[in-house]
Amino acid sequence: xxxxxxxxxxxxxxxxxxxxxxxxxxxxxxxxxxxxxxxxxxxxxxxxxxxxxxxxxxxxxxxxxxxxxxxxxxxxxxxxxxxxxxxxxxxxxxxxxxxxxxxxxxxxxxxxxxxxxxxxxxxxxxxxxxxxxxxxxxxxxxxxxxxxxxxxxxxxxxxxxxxxxxxxxxxxxxxxxxxxxxxxxxxxxxxxxxxxxxxxxxxxxxxxxxxxxxxxxxxxxxxxxxxxxxxxxxxxxxxxxxxxxxxxxxxxxxxxxxxxxxxxxxxxxxxxxxxxxxxxxxxxxxxxxxxxxxxxxxxxxxxxxxxxxxxxxxxxxxxxxxxxxxxxxxxxxxxxxxxxxxxxxxxxxxxxxxxxxxxxxxxxxxxxxxxxxxxxxxxxxxxxxxxxxxxxxxxxxxxxxxxxxxxxxxxxxxxxxxxxxxxxxxxxxxxxxxxxxxxxxxxxxxxxxx
Amino acid sequence: xxxxxxxxxxxxxxxxxxxxxxxxxxxxxxxxxxxxxxxxxxxxxxxxxxxxxxxxxxxxxxxxxxxxxxxxxxxxxxxxxxxxxxxxxxxxxxxxxxxxxxxxxxxxxxxxxxxxxxxx
Numbered sequence: 198x199x200x201x202x203x204x205x206x207x208x209x210x211x212x213x214x215x216x217x218x219x220x221x222x223x224x225x226x227x228x229x230x231x232x233x234x235x236x237x238x239x240x241x242x243x244x245x246x247x248x249x250x251x252x253x254x255x256x257x258x259x260x261x262x263x264x265x266x267x268x269x270x271x272x273x274x275x276x277x278x279x280x281x282x283x284x285x286x287x288x289x290x291x292x293x294x295x296x297x298x299x300x301x302x303x304x305x306x307x308x309x310x311x312x313x314x315x316x317x318x319x320x321x322x323x324x325x326x327x328x329x330x331x332x333x334x335x336x337x338x339x340x341x342x343x344x345x346x347x348x349x350x351x352x353x354x355x356x357x358x359x360x361x362x363x364x365x366x367x368x369x370x371x372x373x374x375x376x377x378x379x380x381x382x383x384x385x386x387x388x389x390x391x392x393x394x395x396x397x398x399x400x401x402x403x404x405x406x407x408x409x410x411x412x413x414x415x416x417x418x419x420x421x422x423x424x425x426x427x428x429x430x431x432x433x434x435x436x437x438x439x440x441x442x443x444x445x446x447x448x449x450x451x452x453x454x455x456x457x458x459x460x461x462x463x464x465x466x467x468x469x470x471x472x473x474x475x476x477x478x479x480x481x482x483x484x485x486x487x488x489x490x491x492x493x494x495x496x497x498x499x500x501x502x503x504x505x506x507x508x509x510x511x512x513x514x515x516x517x518x519x520x521x522x523x524x525x526x527x528x529x530x531x532x533x534x535x536x537x538x539x540x541x542x543x544x545x546x547x548x549x550x551x552x553x554x555x556x557x558x559x560x561x562x563x564x565x566x567x568x569x570x571x572x573x574x575x576x577x578x579x580x581x582x583x584x585x586x587x588x589x590x591x592x593x594x595x596x597x598x599x600x601x602x603x604x605x606x607x608x609x610x611x612x613x614x615x616x617x618x619x620x621x622x623x624x625x626x627x628x629x630x631x632x633x634x635x636x637x638x639x640x641x642x643x644x645x646x647x
Numbered sequence: 648x649x650x651x652x653x654x655x656x657x658x659x660x661x662x663x664x665x666x667x668x669x670x671x672x673x674x675x676x677x678x679x680x681x682x683x684x685x686x687x688x689x690x691x692x693x694x695x696x697x698x699x700x701x702x703x704x705x706x707x708x709x710x711x712x713x714x715x716x717x718x719x720x721x722x723x724x725x726x727x728x729x730x731x732x733x734x735x736x737x738x739x740x741x742x743x744x745x746x747x748x749x750x751x752x753x754x755x756x757x758x759x760x761x762x763x764x765x766x767x
Binding site for chain 1: 674711720
């Protein structure tokens with residue numbers, strides 16, 4: 198049956214009204230519009246006029262606020278891009294002053310982080326500064342999110358606790374300067390404390406898997422922004438330094454005293470803020486980046502695997518290579534998490550999901566090779582702090598990758614939804630935090646701070 | 648007949664899965680089937696069906712494909728998966744227990760006339 202032009206207008210009007218609810222995507226609206234049209238034509242066939250049928254059909258569809266709330270619960274990934282912009286913006290009038298205030302808060306936090314690092318430059322020996330970097334910078338980022346999420350003073354104070362504990366552990370332990378345990382602590386402290394930033398980012402709702410996923414997304418985007426800022430900053434500084442040296446002015450002391458402490462610390466806070474404010478810009482880059490780097494990483498892993506097997510007996514693999522391999526595996530896992538966070542959870546499995554399983558398989562092959570090598574080294578030379586750390590990290594990654602591969606295969610074969618893949622990775626996140634904390638707190642005393 | 652919101656929400660998942668177990672279907676047809684099965688006594692807010700279907704899809708209980716209907720419009724069809732059938736069997740067992748218990752208590756308890764069976 199043909200529906201008259203007036204009805205078409207009304208349906209178009211309904212469509213654009215629904216489209217204002219941004220959590221309902223246009224393919225969802227297509228689905229609902231089809232429903233609406235069927236309902237209308239059924240009602241018309243039992244004798245209602247087109248107008249009446251339209252009203253009844255729209256009425257049965259239900260209040261759009263209610264429906265869109267249901268959609269929002271199901272599709273929180275779509276909400277993510279607005280969450281921050283409109284976290285304030287429900288009352289549009291109140292939005293602008295708070296956004297202006299936000300800029301001030303961001304600048305204050307960036308300045309605070311910079312000053313803290315500057316103070317560290319002044320009063321701490323070099324290795325102590327490195328080990329304390331996270332304790333100096335991350336509290337300011339946490340503070341920003343605590344303010345942004347309007348957390349209560351009590352829960353914000355709770356967030357300060359891990360930083361205090363970390364500062365005590367890092368500065369009371371009698372590390373041997375430049376020793377392995379000190380480096381291990383310096384590497385793992387930022388990882389563990391990053392999860393405290395996460396607790397502030399998710400406004401204390403760290404039990405929710407959706408919010409954890411938001412934080413993973415944030416981490417990935419923040420890394421992208423930080424890289425962009427570093428690149429831009431580097432070019433700018435290079436040019437400035439060049440111009441000044443052409444003028445015969447030596448600005449190196451200025452660089453070392455001010456730019457070096459303020460630059461990276463401030464850039465981190467600003468990057469976090471940019472992710473918050475301009476998510477939509479990068480959101481389109483994330484899926485592209487993961488699609489480019491997944492195949493490239495697979496090639497790299499396969500090449501490494503072959504090279505390691507061909508060049509040496511596994512027994513005398515260099516220690517430096519083991520550490521590098523660990524780093525590569527961490528990178529693979531980061532890539533995996535980032536692509537999971539960028540993926541539309543409702544899409545059916547495609548070639549890219551297959552690639553991802555291949556990536557995991559390649560990583561597993563490398564990981565097993567490394568474990569063999571490490572077991573041999575440990576059997577031959579005994580335990581050292583580095584080996585225990587590398588072994589522990591390897592085991593943590595192995596457990597994750599094995600189960601991720603299994604879930605990935607079930608997903609490809611249509612046995613489970615993508616939700617299972619997501620849930621596993623989100624449930625595993627605290628393990629990283631726990632392991633990093635352990636590496637800071639337990640490994641140095643075990644090896645007498647050597 | 649007005650049915651309480653929580654009850655509708657609780658019964659919606661097994662009902663939709665059950666309807667899809669009868670064969671592939673799409674949104675409007677599912678709503679029509681619900682009306683048929685309840686002789687029009689169960690009225691859903693139609694819009695709520697879609698978030699529910701998407702939730703089932705994400706959980707892997709149903710799979711969805713876009714097809715082109717006879718009238719040339721795009722239509723999203725849903726089919727139950729093996730995992731969905733398992734969930735359905737589980738839910739069916741749970742509901743049977745609840746229904747049997749309720750049935751017995753209806754028999755032994757004195758009901759006010761308005762809620763007696765057969766009145767709606």
